[in-house]
Amino acid sequence: MNFDFATPIDRRQPRLPSEMTAACSSWPSQKWHRYDEEVLPLWVADMDFRSPPEVIAALQARVEHGVYGYGLVPDSLREALCDWSVSRYGWAMQAEWQHWLPGVVPALHLASLAFTQPGDGVMTVTPIYPPFLQVARRTGREMQQAALTSPKDENGQWTLDIAALEAAVTERTRLLLWCHPHNPTGRQWSHAELEQLAAFVERHDLIVVSDELHCDLLLDEGARHVPLAMAFPQLAARTVMLWAPSKTFNLAGLTAACAIISDSSLRRRFAETAKGLMPDGNVLGLVAAEAAFRTGEPWRQALLEVLREHRGRLVERVAGWSGVTLAAPQSTYLAWLDLRQSRLGDAKSPAAALLEQTGVALSDGADFGWPGFARLNFGTTAQQLEQALQRMDRVLKR
Incomplete structure (x- = not known):
């Protein structure tokens, strides 16, 4: 079965059926609504992929029932x-x-x-x-x-x-x-x-x-x-x-x-x-x-292939960034970047400086107990990841 992990999904302004727009004009996203529209958010740990089709179908069937009272764990x-x-x-x-x-x-x-x-x-x-x-x-x-x-x-x-x-x-x-x-x-x-x-x-x-x-x-x-x-x-x-x-x-x-x-x-x-x-x-x-x-297992296996490709692309790109190091993650869709020796290393927050200079939002390492680092979420489409990496190239590339 083929799954679509490539098509970008608009999470800022999702298109709703016309009959819904009066009651619900948008579905705000922590990841995508924290920053202005020109910012590419690679921070909080949720992915920009649609969930497995079978999960969506199961939810649709449950929603169609129309009664959402207190439930029990089945x-x-x-x-x-x-x-x-x-x-x-x-x-x-x-x-x-x-x-x-x-x-x-x-x-x-x-x-x-x-x-x-x-x-x-x-x-x-x-x-x-x-x-x-x-x-x-x-x-x-x-x-x-x-x-x-x-x-x-x-x-x-x-x-x-x-x-x-x-x-x-x-x-x-x-x-x-x-x-x-x-x-x-x-x-x-x-x-x-x-x-x-x-x-x-x-x-x-x-x-x-x-x-x-x-x-x-x-x-x-x-x-x-x-x-x-x-x-x-x-x-x-x-x-x-x-x-x-x-x-x-x-x-x-x-x-x-x-x-x-x-x-x-x-x-x-x-x-x-x-x-x-x-x-x-x-x-x-x-x-x-x-x-x-x-x-969900077929979908998970397909996802892992996508994440492996994204990890490889990121590791290769970081190798060309001056003073930035990354230990290739063995799990997750998260990368832990050491920016202390980079051109942003003198900034109080390299992640904040990166946001200001490139419009790419990462998680600040200080929140994880390690200032000078940043966490990058590569659980996004190849197109969106490439856009973010190109922006970061302009500041970090050798």
């Missing part, structure tokens, strides 16, 4: 996720381990409230997806950070630094927020690194929240994701895995995610904390999630 959805886990990872997840909720970011905050006390330490590694850095402050806990080790050469990758974790941990540390695979660097962690991490978690008696949101977007041929709790069964009693179809199938706005917690005590604490704070499931999000897991 057993068929739980089974679909279990089947996906077995077929993709060989992990026999159980249906009762699943706790569906509106998103991964709320789940991070719930975990802090459920498993720590005010003043306890919540640890993460940087650079990291910005909400990780906000959980502790928002929940009255102490944020503790350890830095990854940056690439040593142009062919290197970001690596886990256990010594940095040991230096940051304290007797009040209770929770580790982990990203697997990693946002923003795109690392697919090696078994050796995860083995060190597992030993660290056990040694300090921590609970680990493993955000595995990008696990179905591994870009290297033959790569296979291994869930943290599967790789290290000894961690199962202290692990909350976070999963969602949102990144893989471009369904973020439908707010459907799942916490997978095999330990009944942890699961009960998490569920009790969620009461009154989290709404019931989005009926359309649940429909889309099930359709994606049951029918």
